[in-house]
Every structure is written in structure tokens, then in C-alpha cells.
Amino acid sequence: MTKANNKDKTENLQTPLQQITYLLRKYRLVEGFVHLQNESDQELAESSVQKQNLAELQSLLDQLHPADIAHILEALPLEDRLLVWSMVKAEYDGDVLLEASDAVRETLITEMGNNELVAATEYLDTNEIADLAPDLPQVVMDDVFQSLPIAERQQLRAAMSYPEDSVGALMDFDVITIREDVRLEVVLRYLRRLDELPDHTDQLFVVDRNEQLKGVLLINKILVSDPDMLVADVMTEEMITLHPDDVAQQAANAFERYDLVSASVIDAHGKVLGRVTVNVVIDFIREKAENEALNLAGLKEEEDLFAPVLKSVKNRWVWLAVNLVTAFIASRVIGVFEDSIEKLVALAALMPIIAGIGGNSGNQTITMIVRALALEQISSSSAWKLIAKEIGVSAVNGFIWGTVVGLFTYIIYGNPALGLVMTLAMILNLLLAALLGVLIPLTLRKLGRDPALGSSVMITAVTDSGGFFIFLSLATIFLL
């Protein structure tokens, strides 16, 4: 991909990061050298080499889009990040903060004075300020409020009142409304008086005297229609409308299914409150997918790649603690059977196989079910069909892999009975994995909780402890 103007300066996205890293390394090298010579920081900053390095850095930065600057800041270790951040144009500060991940944004805000922060918000819309608000000091927010006109204060208050992950939190207020009883000609003249249309304006909202939404007039429809026509004759009444309290995921589904660029947000009385645009939806989808991947590995939240060690420890300990508890339980299950293991020590070497494959198979089932739940594809009537299918898959897999494992055991240990116990234990643990792989996410959903959160830990706990128990008790009954 090239971000080309006719000069085609940058050949590749990674290049600016590489160039900046290179300049920073040169800068740090000189710095180290100067320090070695015991010269003061003052002299350092004034040395002509350093001045040139910084000037080059500055001119590179000045050409970059705020989103690219945010990306580069995320990729830099803390010290370099703050040096570069101090060189970013003040009018970009707000946009860069918006584009940066939560963790990195925090490091940037910590470095800014209150006045700088207030200044940064001046270039932002109210809905964007609302996004930053949770990370800004209260003093700053008070100042920002004071500086806004009354109408925008109300918008900001409204935007801050919607919970995260609601449509309201994705909404902006850049709405152009028109009346249905005017000619397109008039609409065109009205638009021409604006300096520019808000980004992602693909439709105008047609409202009646009470601000109630009657329909939408597509921009592209204006262009191909006779200017003498009435808005009412060109507008569409069939449209997607969102409510501010809807779950954001529903808006994302609608944008994906119906290929939208923008959609109106209306209140219970049909009054237009704002709109959601596709760029915000893309950010939401990306962030959500990333958070799911992080949560799956037990990372509580986005972690700054270069976060201090102790901060990372804090981000990760909950998951390790939970897993430690389940590991302890599994360990106690084994402890119950110590006598059996003492008599037949091969059990110790074989038991992790049963537990491990059970965990893998259970996680496959969970992944299928969680995905289907997210896509709203499971009804109460199909749940039984799914359990039956997963049990069937596990029965076949258990039979195949149980046989393989049984043969392997027989070959290694020359004990056919031990092989049979392995086969049987494998089949039973896979069936357990299938049953709970369906039931755990369905139950979490029934209880109103997110089925993606924690179901993987739970299934692994069950297949570990369950697998050890099944295998060791079968062995105790049949072999000893």
C-alpha cells in the first residue's frame, strides 16, 4: 500500500517507523557519547549534530497522519516514545491520543501538563472528548466543560452518560437534517453554504417539524436526480435506525450485514440524536476481536508492549492465580490415587495424555459454540442437536485416538489391560469434554454472562481433574 501524492514519498508503512527508530538511535548514540565526555545536557541539546537529528525527526513527524504517529509511539520504548511525543504538533495531540491504545494513551497523558491537555481537546468533537474523558484528570475535564458552548456541553454530558459498548458510546453528533417538502435544488444550495460536509456523510436525515425521523436522503441519490424533485419523492423510508442503549455489537452486525456507511441513532420517540459511522464501527470490531484474543490468554487488558515489569505482572496475575487453583485441584485428585500410582508407576506417565487431549477436544467444542452464540445461531431447539453432534464427534474421536493410545501403551508397557484402560479413559474424557463444552457456554449465556469469558479455563479444569479421576479410578478398579 502506498500513501501516494504525486511525489510518492513513502513506499511502505513500516518505513516511517524504521526511519524514526534509526534517527532515535543516532540521537541516543550522540547523547551517550556526550555524557561519556561529561558534557552537560545543555551542551548536548545545543550541539549541532543533535540539532540536526532532531530537525530531521521533526520534519518526518510533520508529514505523518495522526494515526501513523500513534502507531509509531506504540512501537517505541518509553523513553523514546516520550521524546517523540514532545515533538508532535499540538493540533495533532488530541487525534493521536484518540488513536493510541488505552495503555499507551495513559503513558502519554501522564507526561502532559493540564493546559496542554485542555488545548489538545480543542481540536476534537464532543463525542471524541467523551472517549478521552475517563483518562483525563478531573481538573482538565472541568476546564474543558467551561470552554464549551452550551449546546456542546449538553452533547458532551450525553456522550459521557452512555455505557461503554453501547451504541451511544459510538455515536457522533455531525448530523445534517432536512425537511421533506423542499426541492433538491434547495438542498444543494443549503449544502453549498457549508464549508465541508462532515466525514462519512453518505445520507442526510429527513425530519418533520418535531425533529422526528421520516426517512433518509442518500447523497448519491441527490447527484443522479433531477434538482426539481422534492426530497419526499427521492428519500428512502426503509432504513436502519439504532437506539443509543442498543449493544454496540448489534450496530456492528448491522453495518456488516447491510453494508452501511452511516446509520441514524434515534430516541424512543423517533427523534434524531446522532449517527454512527463506519470508521467507528471498524475500530470497535478490531478492538473487540483483539480483546477477545487477549482475554483468551488471560491478559486482562491491552498491555503496553514496553510496560514496566510490575505493571505487566499486575495485568497477568489473576489468570495465573485462577489456573493455579484449578491445577491444585487436579493435583489433589491425583493425590487421592497415590497408592495406585505407587503400585503401577506407569500411570503417572500416562495420565497427562488423557487430560491433555480431553482439554484440546473440549476447547474445540467451546470455540464452535461460543462463535455460534455470538452470531445468535443457537435456539433452544437446536441446542439438543448440537449436544448430540458434539457427543457423536467425541465418540468417533475417542474411539480412534483411544485405540491409538491404547496400542501405544501396550507396545511401551507390554500390558494389554493397561492399554484397554487408556482407551476407555480417553473415550470417557472426550465425551465429558463434549458434554461440558456445549453446556458451559450455554449456561453462562443463560446466566446473562459472556460465554467467551472463562469458559476455556473451566473446560480445561474439568478435563484435567476429570481426566485424572476417570483414568486413575478405572486403573484402580481393573488393574490393581
Place this chain on the structure above:
Amino acid sequence: MTKANNKDKTENLQTPLQQITYLLRKYRLVEGFVHLQNESDQELAESSVQKQNLAELQSLLDQLHPADIAHILEALPLEDRLLVWSMVKAEYDGDVLLEASDAVRETLITEMGNNELVAATEYLDTNEIADLAPDLPQVVMDDVFQSLPIAERQQLRAAMSYPEDSVGALMDFDVITIREDVRLEVVLRYLRRLDELPDHTDQLFVVDRNEQLKGVLLINKILVSDPDMLVADVMTEEMITLHPDDVAQQAANAFERYDLVSASVIDAHGKVLGRVTVNVVIDFIREKAENEALNLAGLKEEEDLFAPVLKSVKNRWVWLAVNLVTAFIASRVIGVFEDSIEKLVALAALMPIIAGIGGNSGNQTITMIVRALALEQISSSSAWKLIAKEIGVSAVNGFIWGTVVGLFTYIIYGNPALGLVMTLAMILNLLLAALLGVLIPLTLRKLGRDPALGSSVMITAVTDSGGFFIFLSLATIFLL
């Protein structure tokens, strides 16, 4: 979210699925009853109750958007799915096939005659036909080719030639080009002669005599500018351009960062080939995120929720086989220490704790690194910083959790030396997890492979076998 026209028919997305499920259940009930009475299928189909059920179903379906129909088909078990599919309007067939997941699309195509398939493509653009092509029988594709005008044949051939996951595969050909030396007035008149603009047209492409891209004219800019102005004065020369051979992910990144609705695709000489639009990018992002989640659990590809058991077994066996191999290896590592376990059977109960926590910690590191690699945030100079950081995090975690585990062991078994061995083994296994958690994905990337694929299996294999080895050899050295 409501898809409202002024009648506000449907209150909630799930409702059509529920209604259809309800009608299908009624239909199947009557069917079962009639079969019980040994009446023929003929009579069944002609019974007035059944006719009414089908008519209701039909009228429900006729109101739905193709994307919603595809969603409902995915949620239905095979038999019901095919009944509903047979009732979908012919002009929607192509769109529904496009929207359906690969696995479900396959079940639908199998049920269609070749003529039906050819007919379905008639409502599609060439780039859409190219998306379906891999799933269509050769005979059908030959017929489709024959039926196209020459220009579209070339487009179809071009579209089919780009590899999956390239920008070319996302591209469509609905491009409007204009010259820079005309007035906006003329552009407006030109547009008005079209029935409608292609979906997601937010800009027109300005080309010179050789079809080379000179800039873009934003639709919204046309609306706010004086019609007497020249295109050259209103157009933007700074713009994002893509190349058909770029990786699709790069296009997705560009859309996300620069908030695009469409972007031009040009060849090496700057000639406009087509464009990519945001709706296609959203589908790509969603599909990619889903595939990553599925791959992580070892599901080779999207699996039809109601796939036959044997098909699912086939989709899942590779992963189970790979894990079986690593479990066997871990089992043999334990086997080496059978003498030690026989002497101190507590080792058998404790060893899975060391292996398990190591696996969890390693997967946390891998997730961080894979994410940073995907975002292109790791340079060779920062790799060392990352290893140092992860080792630091593991050292702290190892010390904390190792102490907890050591105390637990001491309390349960009353053996302080055993507790110390647990602590030490935990620390060492977490350090191993950190080191390889960074090195495995970086190495896979260096070798030109996808670091997300398989790195989780590899780290778990290392922390299992490594954990057993570290713990059991420490125990053998210090305790026996």
C-alpha cells in the same frame, strides 16, 4: 437495533429466525402426523394446513435482506435449511451464497442444479462471481463465461487470478473516472445521466489521457463547491492507493487508520484497475478475526454448526493428532523418571502444576508478541528489550507463585525440601516459557511463516515436557 420503515414491522433481528423456526416446527409436526397416518407425501404437500404454513414462511422470507436469509440458513439444521433455501427468491440466490460462510455455502450449492447456479450469477458483479468461483462446478463456470460480454470476461479472469488475501481479491470494478480539465457543472451533468452511483461511491477518480490516476474528487466536495470550478482545483492529490498484489491486511490497516470508505487500486504504471470499498474490508476483518480464533483451537476452517459428525471429525483431527504427539513426548519424559516417582509418589501429583502454569504463562507472552507482530510494532532493536521484559515478568511471577506453590507443598506433604524443589522448578519453567514465548513467534516470522499459527501448540509442548523434565530432574538430584 430496528430495521424500521414507517410501519416498524420487525422489532429485533432475532425475531425472523425465531418466527421461521416456529413455522418450521409446525410444518414438521404436521408432516410427522401425516406420515404416521401412512398418507403419501403428495397428500401432505397438498393438505391445506401445510400449504398455509409454507405460504406464511414464504411471505416472511420475501421481506428479508439476503444477508439475513444467509444468517438464518446458517442457524438451521440441514433438512430445514434446504427446505427454506428452496423457497428463496431466485434473484436473491447469488447474494445469499455470497453472504453465507464457506461451509454452509457448500451445502447450498450441492442442492442446486447447474442451470440454477448459472441463473444465480446473473445478478452478481464479476468480482462477486470470482468470489464464488472456487465453489462452483467447472461446467457452471464455463457457461457463466460464455454468457458474459467480453469486457466482463476479462474482469472475471483478472479477479480470479489474484490470490486469496490479496488486495486484488477484495477489489471491485465499479469505478467512475473523470478528467481534471472539466468544470464540476459538467461532472454533475455526467452523473445525472446515470441511474444510480455504485454503492460506496464517496469519490470519483481523476485520470489523465493514459488512464493514469492524478487524484480523487470527493463527492462531498462536489456538493459544497461552486459548480463553475474546475475538477483540478477541487480534487485532492494526496490519497491512499493500493496495488492488487498487496496483502489484504495492509488494505484493512489503511482503512482503519485513515477512516476510508473507498480506495483506488492501481497497477505499477499508475493506471486505475478498480477500487476497494469499506464493506468488503469489514467482512475481511471479521472473517480474519474469526479464523484466528478457530485456528487457535485447532479447527482447520469454519465448520458448519450442523455439519455431519464425520465431516467435523475430519476438520478437527489434525490438531488432536499433533497434540497427541506432544503428549506422548511429555509422557516419555515422565517415563524416564519412573524410578524417582516410585520412590516419592508425591512427584506424580505435583508435576502437572509446574507444567500447567508454565503453559499459561507462555501463552500470555505469545499472545502479546503475536499481536505486536501483527501490528508491525517489533523491530530488531526492540526484540531484545522485549525478551528482557518478559524474562523480568516471569522472574517476578515465578518468585511469587513459586513461593505459593512451595508453601502449599510443604503444608500438604510436610517436606520442606520438596517445597523448595517446587519453587525452583516453577521459576525455571516460567523463565523457559518467557524466553520461548518471545523466540518462537519471532523465529516463525523470520522464516516467513504466520507466527499465529501453531506457536501456541509449540509453547505448550515446550512447557509441558520442559516442566516435567525440570521438576523431575531437580527432585531426582536433590531429594533422592
